[in-house]
Amino acid sequence: MRAFIFPGQGSQAVGMGKALAEASSTAREVFEEVDHALEQNLFKLMCEGPADELTLTENAQPAIMANAIATLRVMEKEGGKNLSDLCEYAAGHSLGEYSALCAAGALNLTTAAKLLKLRGLSMQKAVPVGEGGMAALLGADIKKASALAKASAQGDICTVANDNDPTQVVISGHMAAIERAIAMVKDHGIKRGVLLPVSAPFHCSLMKPAAEAMEEALSEASILPPAVPIFANVTAAAVSDVNDIRQLLVEQVTGTVRWRESVAHMNESGVEQFVEFGGKVLTGMVKRIAKDAETISLVSMDDIEGFLATV
Template sequence: MRAFLFPGQGSQVVGMGRDLADASATAREVFQEVDEALGQHLFRLMADGPDADLMLTENAQPAIMANAVATLRVLEREGGARLAEKADFVAGHSLGEYSALCAAQAIDLATTARLLKTRGRAMQAAVPVGVGAMAALLGADVARAQALAEAAAEGQVCTVANDNDPTQVVISGHREAIERAVAMVKEHGIKRGVLLPVSAPFHCALMRPAAEAMAEALAAADLRPPLVPVYANVTAAPAADPDTIRDLLVRQVTGTVRWRESVAAMAAAGVTDFVEFGGKVLAPMVKRIAPDATVTSVVAMADIEALAKRL
């Protein structure tokens, strides 16, 4: 069995999609459709920067989605390998869940782009700059990370945001609490804590205003059953009902991204082949979770051609 995976925020880089657009009319169509849906020159920003503008959450989220979906569409149209025939499940990390749903035709491309623009703006606006923070805990499992977060909270928000793999967990919340947690890592048997260069504390209770904004946006959006089930971040379980998916996407804004459990669940369900589209972030995590699995990152035209031959 096979799963198609889609990366989250942090995989953006100036130059993304440029070579693919040069090589493929299919990719150019995707980028043009996203530009038209958003009423901005997002692809120009992806290709040429500046980096500071691409890093803005409201730009990074639709950009990462557009790049991943373009990569898949080239595989489907020019490589003849269609998702419905080659994948048993899809999954995405945080915003990547929207890319996965778009890839599986549960949400059309223009709607996905607009939802992610709204999501990025709402997440940025939910907390004043400087009030929140996130930190990566290296050499930490989720139990140790939770114990550390509880000890550091002291009445503030401090919680597990991303359970990425057996060696890396990300915490999120009030800046003071996150800084306390980083200072306390050794006491909890954690190798290292690193503050992340993010503009807001994602996936924690401070994001509630953003969750409310997404509930409104998703209620108005047309969602269809995906071609294959999507493993949801907040449940680490497959979902296919549109109303259920709407609810899960709202919960995801404040909930923990249970990526380690999602990959483990897919492996337990029989997935032995994982393919990441548009990035090289998830593949190392997957190998640490499911060491015996085959893992492929597909970014460039040569990657797509090689994958098409293998599938």
């Protein structure tokens, strides 16, 4: 069995999608549709930068989705097969869940782009810059990370944002609490704490205003049943019901990204191959979770052709 997986924020880079668009009209059409949906020349920003503008949450989120979907569409076009012919499940990390839903036909490309633009803007506005932060805990499992977050909160918000794999957990909350946590890592048997270069504390209760904005937008968005079940971030379980998808996307804004559990549950369900579209970050995490699973990253036309030769 196979799962298609889609990366989250942090996988953006100037030049993303450029070579694929030069090689395929299918990829160009995806980028053009996203530009039209957002009334913005996002693809030019993706190709040329500047990097600091591309990294802005409101730009990075739709850009990463567009790049992943362009890669998927090229693969489908070149192979003459649809997603449902090639995989049993799909999943995405944080914003990547929108990419997974778009890939599986639950969201159309225009809707996904507009929702992610709003999601990025709303997350940015939810907390004044400097008041919140995030840190990656290296050499930490979920138990150690949760204990550290609790100990460092001291009246502030500090919670687990991303349970990425058995060796890396990300915490999020008030900056003062995040800084305390970094100073306390050794006391909790954690190798290192690294402050992340993000502009807002994602996936914690400080994001409540963003969750409310997304709830309103998602209530009006057209969502169809996905072609394959999607493993949701907040439950680490497969979901196909449209109303459940809508609600889980709202909860995802403030909830923990349970990526480690999602991959483990897909693996336990029989998935032996994980194929990442438009990035290479998730395949590394998968290898640390499901050690016997095969991982493949599709970024270039060569990657796509190599994969299609095996299916």
